[in-house]
Amino acid sequence: MEFKVPTMAELMAMGEEPEILFWVGCAGSYDERAQKITRDICKILHHVGIKYAVLGTEESCTGDPAKRAGNEFLFQMQAMTNIEVLNGYNIKKIVTGCPHCFNTIKNEYPGLGGTYEVIHHTQLIQDLINEGKLKAEGGESFKGKKITFHDPCYLGRGNGVYEAPRKALEVLDAQLVEMKRCKSNGLCCGAGGAQMFKEPEKGAKDINIERIEEALETQPEVIAAGCPFCMTMLSDGVKLKDKDQEIKVLDIAEITARANGL
Amino acid sequence: MVAQIIFILITLAGVGLFSFNARKVIRNIKIGRPANRNDQPAKRFMTMLKVAFGQTKMAVRPIPFLLHLVVYLGFVIINLEVLEIMIDGIFGTHRVFAGLGGFYDFLIGSFEFLALGVWLACAIFLIRRNVLKLKRFSGVEMKSWPKSDANYILITEILLMSAFLLMNASDAKLQALKEGHYISAGAFPVSAYLQGLLPSSAASLIMTERVCWWFHIIGIFAFLNYLPYSKHFHILFAFPNTYFSNLEPKGEFTNMASVTNEVKAMLDPSFVPAETAPGKFGAKDVNDLSWINLMNAYTCTECGRCTSVCPANMTGKLLSPRKIMMDTRDRLEEVGKNIDKHGADHQDGKSLLDDYITREEIWACTSCNACTEACPINIDPLAIIVDLRRYAVMEESVAPGSINAMLGNVENNGAPWKYSPADRLNWAEQG
Numbered sequence: 001m002e003f004k005v006p007t008m009a010e011l012m013a014m015g016e017e018p019e020i021l022f023w024v025g026c027a028g029s030y031d032e033r034a035q036k037i038t039r040d041i042c043k044i045l046h047h048v049g050i051k052y053a054v055l056g057t058e059e060s061c062t063g064d065p066a067k068r069a070g071n072e073f074l075f076q077m078q079a080m081t082n083i084e085v086l087n088g089y090n091i092k093k094i095v096t097g098c099p100h101c102f103n104t105i106k107n108e109y110p111g112l113g114g115t116y117e118v119i120h121h122t123q124l125i126q127d128l129i130n131e132g133k134l135k136a137e138g139g140e141s142f143k144g145k146k147i148t149f150h151d152p153c154y155l156g157r158g159n160g161v162y163e164a165p166r167k168a169l170e171v172l173d174a175q176l177v178e179m180k181r182c183k184s185n186g187l188c189c190g191a192g193g194a195q196m197f198k199e200p201e202k203g204a205k206d207i208n209i210e211r212i213e214e215a216l217e218t219q220p221e222v223i224a225a226g227c228p229f230c231m232t233m234l235s236d237g238v239k240l241k242d243k244d245q246e247i248k249v250l251d252i253a254e255i256t257a258r259a260n261g262l
Numbered sequence: 263m264v265a266q267i268i269f270i271l272i273t274l275a276g277v278g279l280f281s282f283n284a285r286k287v288i289r290n291i292k293i294g295r296p297a298n299r300n301d302q303p304a305k306r307f308m309t310m311l312k313v314a315f316g317q318t319k320m321a322v323r324p325i326p327f328l329l330h331l332v333v334y335l336g337f338v339i340i341n342l343e344v345l346e347i348m349i350d351g352i353f354g355t356h357r358v359f360a361g362l363g364g365f366y367d368f369l370i371g372s373f374e375f376l377a378l379g380v381w382l383a384c385a386i387f388l389i390r391r392n393v394l395k396l397k398r399f400s401g402v403e404m405k406s407w408p409k410s411d412a413n414y415i416l417i418t419e420i421l422l423m424s425a426f427l428l429m430n431a432s433d434a435k436l437q438a439l440k441e442g443h444y445i446s447a448g449a450f451p452v453s454a455y456l457q458g459l460l461p462s463s464a465a466s467l468i469m470t471e472r473v474c475w476w477f478h479i480i481g482i483f484a485f486l487n488y489l490p491y492s493k494h495f496h497i498l499f500a501f502p503n504t505y506f507s508n509l510e511p512k513g514e515f516t517n518m519a520s521v522t523n524e525v526k527a528m529l530d531p532s533f534v535p536a537e538t539a540p541g542k543f544g545a546k547d548v549n550d551l552s553w554i555n556l557m558n559a560y561t562c563t564e565c566g567r568c569t570s571v572c573p574a575n576m577t578g579k580l581l582s583p584r585k586i587m588m589d590t591r592d593r594l595e596e597v598g599k600n601i602d603k604h605g606a607d608h609q610d611g612k613s614l615l616d617d618y619i620t621r622e623e624i625w626a627c628t629s630c631n632a633c634t635e636a637c638p639i640n641i642d643p644l645a646i647i648v649d650l651r652r653y654a655v656m657e658e659s660v661a662p663g664s665i666n667a668m669l670g671n672v673e674n675n676g677a678p679w680k681y682s683p684a685d686r687l688n689w690a691e692q693g
Contacts, residue, residue, distance in 0.1 A: 005690040026677040028689070035689035042690075056687040060676030068629050069665050070544060070651030072518045074673055076525040107514035112522065153630040158513025184635055185322075188573040193629030197668035197678055201626040204578030211573075 001039060003046050007056040008089045018053040020045075020124075021091045023105065025098040026061050027228035033235065034097075034228035040257035041097050041121050047262050048133040052095075058085050062104040069194035076112065079104075083114035093117045095124050097253065099155035099227045100192075106159070120155055122226050122252045126164040129171055139261030142172040147255075148179055148220040150211065150234060151186035152227035165226045168252045172259055177218040187211050191229035212237030216247075223249045269351035269479075276483030283490040287560060290598040294553035299506040309640070310505040319638040323567075329383040333419070336380035337497065343373050343426070347479050357433075360447030370448035374430060378452045381423040384416045391416075398566040403585035408493065408564055415494050422481045429474035431456040432467045439464055499561035500639045506554060507640035512631040515648060518543070544652025547613040548594045551649060558641040559591035568633035568643060574626040581626040583633035583643035589618035590646060615650050624650045625662055 011018055022045065028038040045052045063078030086094075094116050096102040106118035119127075128134040136142075147169055155161045162183045169176055181187040190200065190207030200206050212234065215223050223238070225231045234249045250258075299306075312318050317334065320327045349358045360366055391399050391412060399412070431453035436444035441464045460470060489495050496503075521543070523535035545551045568583035569575050575582050593614045600608045615621075627647045634642050654660050661669075668678045676683050 001690055001692075005687070007687070024686075024689075026679065029686045030677060030679055030681045035692070038689050039692075054687070054690075056690075057683055059686060060683070061672045061678060063672070065678050066669055066672050067515055068648070068651075069661065069669065070648065070653075070655035071669050072521045072543065072652060073525065073656060074669055076517065076521050077528070078672065078676070080525055080529055103511070103513035107511050108517055111517040153628070153632075154513045157631045157635050159511050185571070186632075188628045188630035188632065190573060190628060193627050194665060194668065195628050198625070198662045198664040201574070201579045201581070201622055203574070203580075203626075207573045207577050207628065210577050 005042050006053045008053045011053050012089065017090065019051045020093045020095050022052050022054050023094050023096045023101050024054055024059060025096060025101040028097045031228060033231055037228065037251040037253050038097055040253045043257050043262040044253060048128055055085065062101045064100040064104045065194045065197060079109055079112050083109055083112060086114055091116055095119050095121055097121050099152040103154045103158050120161060122165040122168060123161065125252060125256050126167040129167060134256060134260055136171045136259040140258040142174040142259055145174045145221045146177055146219060147174045147222040147224055148177045148215055148218045149224040150230055151183055152230050153188050153192050155226055156186050157184055165252045168256055169224060177220065179214050179218055181214060187214065189230040189233035191233050196229050208233035208237040209240065212241055216241065220247060223247060224252055224255060225249060226252050266352060266354045272480060272483060276486060280486050286598060287490055290594050291553050291556045293549045293597065294551050294556040297552035297554050299554060302509060305509060306505050309507060310501055313640055314500045314504040329386055332379040332383045336376040339376055340373055342369065344482060351479060356443045357447050360445055366447055367449035371451050374450060374452035377423045377426050381420055384419045388416045398570045401569060401582055403582060403588050411492050415492065418485055422478060425474040425478040427453045427456060429471055429478060432460055432471040435460060436464065436467050436471060493564045496561050496563035496639060499557065503557055503561040504640050508642055512634055542653065543656035545649035546615050546653045548590060548597055551646060555590065555646050556594055559587050559594060561639055562587040562641055564588060567636040567638065571632040571636045573628055573630060573632065579626040581623045586619060586643040586646055587641060590614060593618050615653060619650060
């Protein structure tokens with residue numbers, strides 16, 4: 001990184017408060033592919049001059065996979081510990097790089113004493129585009145490229161966010177194509193509900209293969225994602241179909257960072 | 263006079279038997295745990311207007327939407343005709359509303375078109391189910407009773423509409439003959455074409471008219487009493503089911519209050535939890551589910567829109583959200599019968615989980631909410647799946663091995679993977 005990523009602890013030591021907390025999430029912290037997305041989100045925040053910070057080692061899993069696997073105890077332990085940290089730092093606004101963290105903090109934390117304004121990074125990008133702070137200029141041109149967006153369930157159906165990620169793609173002047181199943185009718189990547197952490201039940205095929213086949217029907221050059229789990233499932237699918245040379249799977253944050261030359 | 267007495271007795275028996283069975287259904291639903299869905303009455307009312315009355319979620323699939331709309335409007339509007347039949351039956355009158363004149367003609371005429379529409383829609387539905395064999399109507403759970411149930415409903419509706427039209431046709435013929443009390447009333451744009459099929463003697467016409475009249479009304483009472491045994495219950499339950507549907511974001515799962523108390527006590531030893539009755543975590547059987555889940559089960563009309571969009575089901579896995587709802591209803595019916603026979607405390611040693619729904623089914627769910635989005639009347643199979651998982655994980659500690667490993671990692675490392683919390687910021691040092 002060309003700049004230092006500020007942590008809450010550091011800001012607090014300086015007696016400062018950030019405008020927004022960037023909740024990185026476990027995938028964003030540890031998964032090699034997702035780390036790239038994390039860095040690009042920071043580049044965007046840094047570029048537009050938003051005062052932000054991350055929790056760093058003070059962050060812990062939101063508890064989403066535990067809750068969805070049925071372990072409410074573990075979920076609430078995680079949630080309450082995280083809420084204590086967040087409230088301790090007087091956090092008001094949070095941006096996440098993962099729809100699962102987004103959904104959990106936004107919807108499930110308030111009932112346990114943690115109420116924040118929570119947005120997904122595609123919503124932040126949408127706002128920045130609307131404010132004219134991000135322009136899709138000065139970097140890689142996506143003009144005329146065929147791009148299809150895969151709706152993450154926990155962003156789309158789970159919380160009704162369909163427009164924000166599409167807005168980020170519209171400014172690219174690219175050729176946007178929708179898959180047969182998109183928006184509220186979108187098809188899961190196969191990783192949600194704690195499926196990410198287990199082998200799928202036996203069946204005719206894996207869900208990410210079904211999804212990739214549908215994506216391939218649109219003959220895309222780029223498959224756009226907005227979730228680190230979707231990223232893993234879609235990338236695996238593209239590799240299995242031997243298309244990883246021609247088709248890139250990129251997160252909306254990565255596309256935005258590239259288009260702006262960050 | 264005898265006819266009136268018979269009519270009144272049939273009506274009382276029909277309505278009485280229905281209320282007896284409906285009360286049982288409501289008692290069964292009340293086996294469920296409490297859930298508060300009385301907030302935001304205005305929003306709830308609007309949801310019911312839109313989704314149940316307005317049929318908005320049906321419109322996603324245009325062909326069944328149009329066919330269903332005809333049957334739905336037919337059902338709602340032809341009830342005016344049933345009202346007339348009721349009054350005629352009780353007071354021994356004939357076409358009591360005929361005094362409305364031109365408006366009556368308009369009403370009867372439009373009922374005839376609707377009756378024809380319903381007849382045709384049901385015929386097309388039968389063809390879709392039995393000849394075209396649409397994938398949505400098959401599946402492991404759609405054998406035997408569920409399969410014949412659908413056909414019985416459609417055939418009954420066709421018979422009822424046929425009786426209505428034949429009744430009108432013979433009535434019109436009798437009107438032309440100026441026979442007895444058959445006053446000249448009504449317009450018969452559809453049944454006019456059936457007149458040729460009917461005998462010409464007044465006696466046989468009166469016979470046909472009466473048989474159809476009695477068949478029609480007895481059929482309606484029979485159908486009413488068929489509802490509690492059938493998926494067709496949705497014509498009544500769709501309304502409360504949408505009113506009490508989940509208004510929160512689909513991604514939001516409930517925070518179990520019983521767990522909150524325990525977790526607070528663990529994190530803060532000075533916290534004294536409110537005294538709560540001991541209970542299970544999650545659901546093993548229907549009485550562990552909420553009354554909303556159980557009402558959902560009675561409301562399900564087995565259309566299969568949930569299953570056809572389920573990513574697990576479409577890739578050949580065992581999970582079918584429709585089966586989750588049907589299993590829940592079947593088990594609840596069984597529990598209800600046990601209560602009738604052996605009293606409220608009887609245990610039959612069976613449970614929803616394992617005896618009806620297998621572990622393989624619940625673990626195949628990605629919680630993507632495609633099923634809840636697709637349901638035309640806001641049924642939530644995912645809520646049941648999550649409660650079954652909660653039982654498996656919190657009461658039994660039985661989950662797929664890799665899920666246990668993930669849970670262990672979250673507990674020990676604060677991440678679902680086995681990485682050190684100290685490495686959480688490593689990404690900021692690279693790239």
